[in-house]
Amino acid sequence: MRSASPSPSDTSFEELLAEGAAVPTEGWDFSWFEGRATEARPSWGYALALAGRLPGATALDIQTGGGEVLGFALGRAAAPPRLTVATEGWPPNVAKATALLGPRGVAVVACPEDAPLPFADGAFDLVSSRHPVRPHWSEIARVLAPGGTYFAQHVGPSTVFELVEYFLGPQPEAVRAARDPAGERAGAETAGLEVVSVRAERLRMEFYDIAAVVHFLRKVVWTVPGFTVEAYEPRLRALHERIRSDGPFVAHSTRHLFEARRPARTPSRTPAHTPAPNPTPSPAQSPTHSPAPSPAQSPTHSPAP
8 A cells, every 4th residue: 555645535434335245355565555555665675676586597486476576576577587486375366366467478287275385396596576475384394495585565464454443343362473583483484494683664554445454354354353244333333433533544564574495405414323233334314305285374475665
């Protein structure tokens, strides 16, 4: 959601509710929010930074959504990748991403977010993702070539929690602290990746009318699970009156830029010594990857390159 100046409106609550409920939700194009909601952008400019890494790469974009961010990056890259593949799990987004990225030579693969990646070990030297449901570190490490890089923007803890707790009430600290960068760093390292850098920022969001709130909750469905206009009509009406009297509803998102690398050479391991009648030196063994899918947690996609 880009910065925009809200325009006063005399539109009724019922009309705004109907408008927010009617807007299509497929893809990750948030241009409808222009003038109705804003979200500050992280200072690092993820999509442009990704564009700088694409030339000549064998690249995989995980959970690409409608392909908007990858498409933007491809359009800004100084030269094309050698190979580009994208995965997506939601069928409407698979269709949207295929239409957008197919003409650029990108193969879009339908792949559930909690399933193993359907690619060979070491197939890619760049794996990217913007706001994945959850990074499946063992799978990322498996498909990265030695020396390859994982470069992604993740959603951090307590994102949009002002809105979450307005509708759902106070949340346990464990829920608020989910997606902490320190936990993700530990997960990456456990999978054998070297964490190069993690940067985090907290960013301001503003909702200028109740239609924007309704559309956001319908589009980013994990914010208030099971949200429907009918179930939350009293709270929506109260929030509508609050916005009209006090100005925009303010929330905050957290983002972190994550870069990790698969070591160029995996250190060899010598198995534990077992006495034998005629002992001989044991050959060094290279660890083998045994990827196993991790259960998905609530997704965390959010708009804007």
